[in-house]
Amino acid sequence: MDEHTISDTLQEPVEAGLQGGEESLNLHEKPHLEAHTENLNEVRKPSCNKILLTQLNGTGYCFNANDYMTIRKDYRITGSFIGTNHVKGYVRKSQKLPVEFNEYEMQLLLDENIAILVSKKEAFERGADKKTEEEILTKLEERILAQGYALNEKKIQETIKNINRVMEGKRKKLIQSGVPAKDIKLSEDQVIQEMRSSMKFDRNNAQLEIPNQCLYNHEAQVVSFQGKDTLGYEIFRDIWKRGNVYVTLGGNFGGNFLIYPGDPLVFHASHVVHVLQNPVIQPLHMISKCRLTVNVNKICILAYKNSENDIRYQTVHWEGSKDKLNIASCKLKNDRSSDEDSDG
Template sequence: MYLTLLNGTGYVFDVDDYMELRMKYRIMGALVGTANSKGWSSSEAALPLELTKCETQLLIDEGLAILVSKTASLTKSPSLDILQNNQQELTSRLEAQADVLKAEKMRETERHVDKILSGKRNKLVKQGKADEAAALTSENVIQEVANNFEFDLQNALVELPCPHMTNHDGRLWTDPICDRNSLKYRVFRDLWGRGKFVTCGDAFGADFLIYPGDPLLYHASHIVIIQSTPAIRPLELIAKVRLSVTVNKSCVFAYEETDGNIIVYQTVAWCNPSK
């Protein structure tokens, strides 16, 4: 599987790769594409899929994906032949979309031609054109719709808003995306290795969120907060645990033992003695 390097992390543009990452490898990422003409909406987002730095590095380290950079190819000015070929492909796609839209328009017209014909005849009669109204037929209505059809380019679907369509290549990227020795990456990899669904926890003031299953089907069960040391100030402890209670999740602190590289997880629960 190939990941495209953009903005310092990996992106996925293929829907089959996206489904494989989600269903087989429990890698969620975040859909950041625009799904409609009104603009981007988190509830209607589409491909590409943006992976976190930890997710990208994990896929590379596990041998599940290869990261490539297409910067050199996509920033190079295309030749005249490539521009002409891309323009021909674009024109062909637009013509195909226009044909489909026109065919659908004609089917709708034929389905409601009696109502349309009646409305046009009534309009002509009100204008004092009774003879024209009597002479108007269904075929005239259908032919008029066909002759007046125009394809608005605002309704067109363009695959890539750039001159490069399919003729581009990538260069293998071997530099690390994030520090493999950092505690955050090691915690992410450890939790993922335990079979957990792990996503970014920024929205909840945490480092990670843990889900019991696919986030489309389950709410997060734990928030994970990474500590550089086992010690934590009382007020900070209270604030984090209270936050987890508010969002109905368990609070997990992850830190490293001082005498080794062993990651320790400490779950803290809020206790109300009055209940």
């Protein structure tokens, strides 16, 4: 077993070590972190540039595309898209805004003063006033009419592109209807104008708009987030702060977290992090975690706390392979043969 730290990945030296005998590997536990509480007055200050996240289902949601790109690109937090693609309907791995943040991400956004969690329940239950509703409906009607105009213009452009074929087809139809060829007088402008006047937009074909945000100004109250004060969150935050990496949940790969060297849309995860609540791990448990990580072509990291309550990381490489096992087996057979010959 090759033991070393994850300093290359996290860009900061990390002390790591295994202590104990053959029966157990002694790789401790820490006081809880306090839940983050935001001052209500702070969000009302004009100079406040924190991102506002909407409280839903006990966590925070982002409905603004620009805010989400800031969170993802500048702060390396991905969240999960849960919105429906209005063009294709529900398609797995093809969701749109809003983005839901898990409890670790939400707590981190608040603790690092990146975002503020707000509740809009009272405003939405009260709804918009009559004037605002009329304005929303008027703008919706304008957008539907704009769809019809855009669709008709697209058809006109297709006609202009194939104007010669269109005019030839109209000429043939007139001749078939009994009009003498010498009396047929067609111009490009005339054909285009006739098509434009005959076009009608069916409102049933209009695309239904699904707004990412509320369409009118409304009030919101700053609320606190009751995150779980766990060792898992401490390790999640510690890894995030150590280097230019992305950290996501790692349940799909049998671990607590996944570490990506860049945006998960571009890079595959390089490490699987296993959080140990107790610094002692049994050999069989360690082997199972390592083999599971190796099977998905990643590096295993054991994260724990030492006796001084400091977070430590142990990176484990699996060195076994069939070739090495075959060589060891052949060597063992040769040694046994030599021993038998010497006894004889």
